[in-house]
Amino acid sequence: MKQKTVAVVGAAETTEMGKIPNMSQIMLHADAALNAMKDAGLTAKDIDGVATAGDSPVEVAHYLGITPTWVDGTSVGGCSFMLHVRHAAAAINEGLCNTVLITHAESGRSRVGARRFSRDPASQMGQFEVPYGVTTPPTMFTIPVLRYMKDVGVTEEGLAQVAVVQREWAAKNPRASFRDPITVDDVLNSKMIAWPFRLLMCCLVTDGGGALILTSAERAKDFPQKPVYILGTGESCETPMISQMEDFTTSKAFRVSGKKAFEEAGIKHSDVDHLMIYDAFAHLPLYGLEDLGFCERGEAAAFIREGHTRPGGKLPLNTNGGGLSYMHSGMYGMYALQESVRQMRGIAPAQVPGAKISIAHGVGGMFAASGTIVFSNEAP
Amino acid sequence: MADYNRPLPAPTPETQHFWDGCREGELRLQRCTSCKESYFPPRPFCPACGSRDVEIYKASGKATLYSYVINHRPRPDFGDTPHSIAVVTLAEGPRMMTNIVDCPQTPEALELDMALEVTFEKANDEISLPKFKPSKG
Ligand SMILES: [Zn+2]
Numbered sequence: 001m002k003q004k005t006v007a008v009v010g011a012a013e014t015t016e017m018g019k020i021p022n023m024s025q026i027m028l029h030a031d032a033a034l035n036a037m038k039d040a041g042l043t044a045k046d047i048d049g050v051a052t053a054g055d056s057p058v059e060v061a062h063y064l065g066i067t068p069t070w071v072d073g074t075s076v077g078g079c080s081f082m083l084h085v086r087h088a089a090a091a092i093n094e095g096l097c098n099t100v101l102i103t104h105a106e107s108g109r110s111r112v113g114a115r116r117f118s119r120d121p122a123s124q125m126g127q128f129e130v131p132y133g134v135t136t137p138p139t140m141f142t143i144p145v146l147r148y149m150k151d152v153g154v155t156e157e158g159l160a161q162v163a164v165v166q167r168e169w170a171a172k173n174p175r176a177s178f179r180d181p182i183t184v185d186d187v188l189n190s191k192m193i194a195w196p197f198r199l200l201m202c203c204l205v206t207d208g209g210g211a212l213i214l215t216s217a218e219r220a221k222d223f224p225q226k227p228v229y230i231l232g233t234g235e236s237c238e239t240p241m242i243s244q245m246e247d248f249t250t251s252k253a254f255r256v257s258g259k260k261a262f263e264e265a266g267i268k269h270s271d272v273d274h275l276m277i278y279d280a281f282a283h284l285p286l287y288g289l290e291d292l293g294f295c296e297r298g299e300a301a302a303f304i305r306e307g308h309t310r311p312g313g314k315l316p317l318n319t320n321g322g323g324l325s326y327m328h329s330g331m332y333g334m335y336a337l338q339e340s341v342r343q344m345r346g347i348a349p350a351q352v353p354g355a356k357i358s359i360a361h362g363v364g365g366m367f368a369a370s371g372t373i374v375f376s377n378e379a380p
Numbered sequence: 381m382a383d384y385n386r387p388l389p390a391p392t393p394e395t396q397h398f399w400d401g402c403r404e405g406e407l408r409l410q411r412c413t414s415c416k417e418s419y420f421p422p423r424p425f426c427p428a429c430g431s432r433d434v435e436i437y438k439a440s441g442k443a444t445l446y447s448y449v450i451n452h453r454p455r456p457d458f459g460d461t462p463h464s465i466a467v468v469t470l471a472e473g474p475r476m477m478t479n480i481v482d483c484p485q486t487p488e489a490l491e492l493d494m495a496l497e498v499t500f501e502k503a504n505d506e507i508s509l510p511k512f513k514p515s516k517g
Contacts, residue, residue, distance in 0.1 A: 119387075120390075121387060121388060121389055121390040122389075122390035122391075122392050124421055126387070126389060126390065127389035127390065127391070127392075127395055127399075127421070128389070128420075128421045128476065128477060129477045130387045131386060131387055131388055131389055131509055132465055132466075132477050132478055132479050132509070133386075133451060133455070133458050133463065133465050133479065134477060135387070135455075138451075138453065139449060139451050139453075139465050142449045143447055143448065143449055143465065143466075143467060144447055145447070145449075146447045146448060146449070146492060147447035147492065150492050191452075192452040192462075193451075193452060193453060194449040194450060194451045194452060194453070194465075195449055195450035195452065195462070195487060196449075196487075197449065241421075241477070242467075242477075243467045243475055243476060243477035244421075244475065248446065248447050248467070
């Protein structure tokens with residue numbers, strides 16, 4: 001139900017990435033926000049909408065000296081920022097605010113001023129999952145994959161190939177944490193984390209953050225950067241407990257969110273020039289390619305093996321190196337959005353020549369939630 | 381039994397019957413009396429149709445192995461031997477998280493779709509956890 005288009009007019013990550021022990025988590029929010037405001041030629045006084053996840057938007061607004069007329073603290077995991085973009089677009093359309101700042105920051109590695117992770121033993125997860133050793137993403141997000149591999153016929157090599165191709169992209173990105181080429185054998189010989197997942201199939205743990213600034217497309221023309229328009233958005237959620245996912249071979253939240261975004265944008269899959277799929281673990285791009293409809297069920301691993309997602313392929317995927325090789329501070333969705341914006345501005349380190357439409361697709365929790373944003377550098 | 385140092389569930393009013401059942405050595409599920417749907421985790425209404433007209437019953441304890449991982453990362457509470465974290469499909473339909481016990485913790489021994497049966501691991505006087513072992517046939 002879009003009346004008018006909204007655009008990204010400011011986008012930036014934290015000044016440093018990786019290991020930032022000299023900044024607390026709230027300062028990482030501010031560092032990214034100040035960089036994004038500079039990018040947009042704005043100051044805190046110009047911002048009237050604030051959204052963040054994990055930490056409170058109240059903290060972010062007050063720390064930066066912003067008095068908002070619209071606040072969104074939707075916190076459904078790493079795709080929360082896709083949901084913020086969607087909600088912000090609706091809020092700007094409705095006149096609730098004009099200029100929205102969305103931030104993410106996490107001192108994921110150094111843990112300076114970071115939230116403590118704990119689960120109430122009386123919560124559903126605390127009662128029915130945690131007692132069995134399900135406490136961190138490597139023992140949660142990974143659980144469905146053996147069922148997927150058996151039912152659709154994907155091998156360990158197929159899983160490993162995802163990490164290999166993403167490293168090819170990371171090699172082109174000076175800010176990526178890991179840039180040395182790797183082979184399928186390297187992945188399969190890396191340390192076992194949780195069978196069948198090896199170390200190189202799991203995302204990094206780093207410090208960092210990012211921020212976006214959105215306003216109406218009408219106003220966007222007056223900003224210093226080339227506007228990146230939002231063509232379509234989607235969101236959904238399924239279950240907080242991975243054991244209760246309807247089907248371990250497909251994410252309902254992915255399917256619902258992706259379909260909404262495609263419908264709203266009015267585009268076909270063949271229109272998409274660039275794709276980001278949140279890759280906390282190597283199986284995520286496989287589920288994403290299938291659940292978003294880029295591949296038939298069970299064909300994503302072959303699609304990647306055949307080279308369609310690597311540099312020069314027809315569907316460049318995770319061109320910053322992804323959570324597997326670029327960075328992952330805890331809620332990676334923001335970095336997927338940042339890379340889509342860079343690609344649409346034409347300034348990405350591994351720029352896809354002539355790209356006009358980009359999709360950033362995020363996951364929240366362990367297949368718990370999802371958000372999808374369709375961007376374009378051409379006004380609709 | 382040795383001191384149990386792993387995280388344990390804290391039952392709530394809606395789940396007490398389940399944990400009471402585990403302590404008494406039976407796996408209790410709930411079923412909707414209107415649409416007949418069995419469901420898990422426990423709650424006093426049917427997630428399929430919304431009816432509050434539900435009953436508690438003793439499940440068969442039979443299940444099959446749906447998916448799993450074998451955790452290799454040492455943890456203070458689970459020790460440093462690799463151990464399975466699994467999801468099973470109960471004969472009655474619902475799925476639940478558990479550990480597969482009484483069998484080697486290897487990909488060879490843990491075959492998807494293998495037949496399993498429930499066994500209860502006593503943590504303390506209040507809590508026993510439902511675990512699953514290969515079915516005797
Ligand atoms: Zn019912």
